[in-house]
Amino acid sequence: MSHTLETVVNETAANPQWAVIWLHGLGADGHDFAPIVPELLRPGWPAIRFVFPHAPVQPITINNGVPMRAWYDIVSMDFASRADAAGVTASVQALDALVEAEIARGIPAERILLAGFSQGGAVILSAALRWTRPIAGLIALSTYLPDPKAAADARVADG
Numbered sequence: 001m002s003h004t005l006e007t008v009v010n011e012t013a014a015n016p017q018w019a020v021i022w023l024h025g026l027g028a029d030g031h032d033f034a035p036i037v038p039e040l041l042r043p044g045w046p047a048i049r050f051v052f053p054h055a056p057v058q059p060i061t062i063n064n065g066v067p068m069r070a071w072y073d074i075v076s077m078d079f080a081s082r083a084d085a086a087g088v089t090a091s092v093q094a095l096d097a098l099v100e101a102e103i104a105r106g107i108p109a110e111r112i113l114l115a116g117f118s119q120g121g122a123v124i125l126s127a128a129l130r131w132t133r134p135i136a137g138l139i140a141l142s143t144y145l146p147d148p149k150a151a152a153d154a155r156v157a158d159g
Contacts, residue, residue, distance in 0.1 A: 002052040005053040006030070010037050013047035018136070019102045020113045021051045021095065024118025025142075027068045029101035033117065035100050053098060055091070055119075059092070071119045072146075083122065092127045099135075115139035122146050 008030040029058040030052035037050050059065040061075045062082075065091045072087025095114070102112055113136045116124040121143025128138055145151055 004097065007054070007098070008034050008052040009014070010034055010050040010052070011047065012041055012045070016047040016049035016107065017049060018111045018113070019049045019107045020058055020115055020139075021053070021098050022115040023071065023091075023095070023117070023123055024055065024069070024137075025054065025118030025120055026060070026070050026074070028117075029069050030133075033115075034093050049102070051098060051102070053094070054133075058087075058112055060082070061070075071123045077156075079144070080147075080149075085147060088123065088146050091123045092130065095123060095127050109133050110133050111136050113137045113139060115141070116143060117141045126151065 005037040008144055022033050024030060032052070034050070055069040055088045057067050057071050058065050058073060059075050060070055062077060063074075063108045069085075071082075071091040073084035075084050076082050092103050099109065099112055099114075103109060114124040114128065116122070116139070118141070122145065125143065128135070129145075131154055140155050
C-alpha cells in the first residue's frame, strides 16, 4: 500500500488547531462520514480539520475476491485470524503518514483524534497500541482489535 492516501478534507473554520483522522469501513470510502461533520460540532469549539482518507481498492477473500475499498484483506470468518496482518501493518503505516502530515501542518499529536468505523476502527486500535506518542484520543465504532494476542505480546515486549 502506498503511504500517501487520497483524502476528503473538511475544515470547520480557518487555521484549524485540532484534527480528526477518520477511517471508513469495508467497501466505503472517505466520503462515508464526511456529511456528519456539521452534526458533531458545538458552538464555541475551535477550528477542526477532519481528514477522511480513502482505503485502496483490493480483492477481499471472504467476498470471493471481489475488489473493494479496504484497509486490509479479510481472509477468513474465524475471529482470531480474519485480518491479513501484513495489510493491517501497511494501513497502520499509511495512518502514521497521515498523522505526520497533520503534525507538519502545525497540529501537535496531542490535538489529533483518530476515529474509525469497522475496519477503520481496527486499524486505529492497532496503530494506537503500537505508538508511544500521546494523541488526543480514539473513537472506535463497531470494530475489534485484530490479533489481540500479538498486540498484547508486543505491549509486554515494549515494556
